[in-house]
Amino acid sequence: MATETQTEVVMPQMGVSVAEGTITKWLKAEGEPIARDESLLEISTDKVDTEVPSPGEGVLLKILVQEGETVEVGAILAVIGPEGSSAAAPVEDLPQPATQAAADATEAAASETAEPTDPTPTPTPAASAPASTATSDTASQAPSSGSDNGRTFVSPVVARIASEHGVDVARVQGTGNGGRVTKKDILAFVEGGGQSAPAASSDATSQAPAATAPPSAPAAPAPPAAAAAGAPAPPKPAEAPVAAGEAGPGETFEPMTAMRRGIAEHMRRSLDTSAYVTSAIEVDMSKVVAIRGKLKKEFEAAYGVNPTYLAFIARATVETLREYPWINGEIRGDKIVTRNYVHLGFAVELADGKGLIVPVIKNVEGMNLLGIAKSVVEIAQRARDKKLTPDDVQGGTFTITNPGGYGTFHGTPVISQPQAGILGTYAVVKRPWVVQDDRGQDVLAIRPIMNLTLTYDHRLVDGALAGRFLRDLRGRLESWGESDY
Amino acid sequence: MAEKTYLQAISDGLRQELRRDERVFVIGEDVGVYGGAFKVTLGFQEEFGPWRIIDSPLAETAIVGACTGAAMMGMRPVAEMQFADFISCAWDHLVTVAAKQRFRAGTPVPIVVRLPSGGGFSGGPFHSQNPESSFAHIPGLKCVCPATPEDAKGLLVAAIEDPNPVLFFEHKHLYRRIKGEVPDERYVTPIGKARTHREGEDISVITWGAMVYTADEAAKQLEEADDVSVEVIDLRTVMPWDKEAVLASVRKCSKVLVLHEDTRTGGFGGEIAATIGEEAFEDLDAPIKRVCAPDCPVPFSPILEKAYIPQVDDVVKGLRELAAY
Numbered sequence: 094m095a096t097e098t099q100t101e102v103v104m105p106q107m108g109v110s111v112a113e114g115t116i117t118k119w120l121k122a123e124g125e126p127i128a129r130d131e132s133l134l135e136i137s138t139d140k141v142d143t144e145v146p147s148p149g150e151g152v153l154l155k156i157l158v159q160e161g162e163t164v165e166v167g168a169i170l171a172v173i174g175p176e177g178s179s180a181a182a183p184v185e186d187l188p189q190p191a192t193q194a195a196a197d198a199t200e201a202a203a204s205e206t207a208e209p210t211d212p213t214p215t216p217t218p219a220a221s222a223p224a225s226t227a228t229s230d231t232a233s234q235a236p237s238s239g240s241d242n243g244r245t246f247v248s249p250v251v252a253r254i255a256s257e258h259g260v261d262v263a264r265v266q267g268t269g270n271g272g273r274v275t276k277k278d279i280l281a282f283v284e285g286g287g288q289s290a291p292a293a294s295s296d297a298t299s300q301a302p303a304a305t306a307p308p309s310a311p312a313a314p315a316p317p318a319a320a321a322a323g324a325p326a327p328p329k330p331a332e333a334p335v336a337a338g339e340a341g342p343g344e345t346f347e348p349m350t351a352m353r354r355g356i357a358e359h360m361r362r363s364l365d366t367s368a369y370v371t372s373a374i375e376v377d378m379s380k381v382v383a384i385r386g387k388l389k390k391e392f393e394a395a396y397g398v399n400p401t402y403l404a405f406i407a408r409a410t411v412e413t414l415r416e417y418p419w420i421n422g423e424i425r426g427d428k429i430v431t432r433n434y435v436h437l438g439f440a441v442e443l444a445d446g447k448g449l450i451v452p453v454i455k456n457v458e459g460m461n462l463l464g465i466a467k468s469v470v471e472i473a474q475r476a477r478d479k480k481l482t483p484d485d486v487q488g489g490t491f492t493i494t495n496p497g498g499y500g501t502f503h504g505t506p507v508i509s510q511p512q513a514g515i516l517g518t519y520a521v522v523k524r525p526w527v528v529q530d531d532r533g534q535d536v537l538a539i540r541p542i543m544n545l546t547l548t549y550d551h552r553l554v555d556g557a558l559a560g561r562f563l564r565d566l567r568g569r570l571e572s573w574g575e576s577d578y
Numbered sequence: 579m580a581e582k583t584y585l586q587a588i589s590d591g592l593r594q595e596l597r598r599d600e601r602v603f604v605i606g607e608d609v610g611v612y613g614g615a616f617k618v619t620l621g622f623q624e625e626f627g628p629w630r631i632i633d634s635p636l637a638e639t640a641i642v643g644a645c646t647g648a649a650m651m652g653m654r655p656v657a658e659m660q661f662a663d664f665i666s667c668a669w670d671h672l673v674t675v676a677a678k679q680r681f682r683a684g685t686p687v688p689i690v691v692r693l694p695s696g697g698g699f700s701g702g703p704f705h706s707q708n709p710e711s712s713f714a715h716i717p718g719l720k721c722v723c724p725a726t727p728e729d730a731k732g733l734l735v736a737a738i739e740d741p742n743p744v745l746f747f748e749h750k751h752l753y754r755r756i757k758g759e760v761p762d763e764r765y766v767t768p769i770g771k772a773r774t775h776r777e778g779e780d781i782s783v784i785t786w787g788a789m790v791y792t793a794d795e796a797a798k799q800l801e802e803a804d805d806v807s808v809e810v811i812d813l814r815t816v817m818p819w820d821k822e823a824v825l826a827s828v829r830k831c832s833k834v835l836v837l838h839e840d841t842r843t844g845g846f847g848g849e850i851a852a853t854i855g856e857e858a859f860e861d862l863d864a865p866i867k868r869v870c871a872p873d874c875p876v877p878f879s880p881i882l883e884k885a886y887i888p889q890v891d892d893v894v895k896g897l898r899e900l901a902a903y
Contacts, residue, residue: 248862248863248864249859249860249861249862249863250832250860250861250862250863251863252860253860253861269902269903270902270903273903275863275903276832276863
């Protein structure tokens with residue numbers, strides 16, 4: 094029920110297949126002023142992490158979804174309005190967060206305290222949820238029969254004792270101010286055997302140690318409501334992890350980000366799906382090194398772009414893929430999919446070292462060396478700035494990863510499903526190399542050598558096919574001509 | 579073991595250290611021939627001579643500055659401010675040099691500054707203050723506020739032994755009013771350990787200095803008239819302060835009253851309340867209550883001073899509100 098001057102912030106639709114998102118961080122606190130388009134919060138979907146700009150200007154009046162909670166697309170996250178106004182009205186038709194955090198119950202209790210005289214039944218989690226779903230013991234603290242007890246303040250220590258013993262505070266006779274339940278009251282109630290439910294239920298245990306459990310740790314994200322029809326099913330969130338229990342001596346817990354959960358699930362699923370084989374080949378990069386040396390100045394001066402080895406390899410890969418459509422293909426059901434285009438994914442390590450993302454450059458078959466170099470720089474920067482949209486990371490047909498940045502010369506990367514292969518590029522190292530001189534004699538030369546690996550799904554790609562692909566790719570790189578682009 | 583006043587306990591502790599350790603000397607206004615404004619050093623100059631019991635000019639800056647230099651050269655000076663209020667003159671030496679020297683250059687500055695503090699006798703605005711929170715805020719300074727004769731001696735010994743600057747707030751109101759058993763031998767009361775002055779179950783009072791007795795009197799009234807059991811924690815030292823003891827008492831009682839004679843805003847009770855809020859939030863059954871002096875200078879008029887310094891009735895009122903919450 095936003096007034097004319099109030100603006101609701103909603104969970105944005107981050108690409109066609111994204112149904113929900115998790116609030117990872119509020120960049121503004123309630124009461125802080127905010128300008129239009131200023132970054133307001135960070136969200137995490139199962140595709141990307143990104144910032145959400147403010148849709149209006151004024152003051153952040155009310156945050157309705159807390160950090161760590163997951164809500165569906167379109168849910169109202171916050172209200173922005175002019176300074177001094179109140180955000181009470183829109184709270185009423187707040188959609189329920191998809192993740193029923195334990196905090197909800199507390200919030201419900203708090204909102205009742207705020208409007209103790211309001212005679213209209215305020216929809217609360219307890220009231221709107223069917224009783225049979227029994228979201229939590231604590232939710233039942235909300236008054237079910239208009240008892241006055243539930244409407245008064247519950248002190249921190251009483252809330253904790255109630256949660257530890259699974260006690261419904263509304264059932265305890267209060268002797269404090271205005272009938273408030275005091276610590277003594279609830280302890281007497283517990284000692285008197287008035288426990289409403291055995292504390293053994295998993296709900297109770299997961300909520301009890303509020304002092305140790307981070308409040309922003311929902312057990313598992315709810316599954317996305319629906320994947321876009323026809324599109325390949327997006328990665329499902331990992332199944333509810335085994336409860337972590339208590340940290341052992343010397344151990345520390347940190348919450349798993351949505352991105353890390355997504356990576357974990359995808360890596361496992363890929364290994365469970367494809368039949369993994371890796372082939373490797375050594376490539377003499379002399380010509381590429383020489384041409385790159387020449388082009389570097391020109392590209393940087395004219396376009397501000399560094400022609401990296403990756404751009405050369407991507408360019409040669411796209412050319413080679415034209416002749417090997419199955420390596421650019423996919424097994425879908427009982428069919429083999431081939432394409433007349435290449436959407437090339439690049440693995441990008443995020444700046445904080447805490448994640449990896451694979452943005453996709455679309456229709457690379459239509460790009461020359463300069464176009465690829467520019468696109469790689471641009472999309473990698475957006476990935477590190479958390480400015481990718483979910484569509485930026487979807488639809489890849491083949492992927493290049495560069496684990497050689499730190500000097501490694503071999504690896505077995507994991508295929509980005511449902512693709513058929515992934516090319517690994519490694520460090521360019523000067524090595525003694527046997528070449529033939531003008532008279533056909535073998536001589537030793539010093540050459541910049543790079544290893545390339547192709548990890549492929551042997552269900553679709555045979556070893557011989559992979560070998561020929563790598564041979565042809567090597568041929569392109571070793572014979573790179575000055576006028577090639 | 580003998581019964582001694584709070585003042586005698588300080589005097590005895592100081593004399594013992596002067597006899598035991600040649601590096602210890604006393605400097606202050608009228609501490610020599612006159613024996614000190616409150617007679618803490620009566621007879622000291624006769625025993626230790628004018629080079630160890632030094633009558634200084636009326637210059638607190640010079641007193642603390644000289645002590646700081648002497649301490650850096652290996653001495654163990656004990657300075658007396660005639661009244662704690664006068665320490666503001668010595669702020670620069672204490673805060674800029676003494677407090678930071680060890681962090682800056684690694685040189686210990688083992689000085690003790692004795693500060694007769696507190697009101698209750700119509701001393702007016704210049705002779706009644708409790709400025710401990712100003713110095714507790716300065717990293718590098720320790721602030722000691724004993725309430726009992728036994729602690730006054732043991733903490734003075736600890737302060738002289740300590741390699742850092744220690745401000746020793748001795749409460750004038752307790753000097754001759756409070757008596758207690760004090761061991762004759764030398765002993766050290768560790769800095770940073772609170773003591774439970776009175777055990778209780780329902781409400782904790784966190785306090786120090788003369789207010790320990792105010793709290794105890796109020797606790798007695800509540801126990802007799804209201805059947806409410808009140809625990810009184812005597813912090814003994816404000817910096818460092820015994821967080822563990824305070825939190826343990828809060829976890830037991832779940833209701834807390836912080837009591838001090840200093841003014842309210844920026845008083846050390848605010849730090850204690852904030853720490854309880856941060857670390858024991860889920861153990862609280864009522865808002866943390868502060869009882870302290872209002873934010874104004876200490877008045878001279880006896881009637882106004884009584885209204886200013888927290889009295890037993892003020893604490894009883896606060897405790898009753900907490901009990902009823």
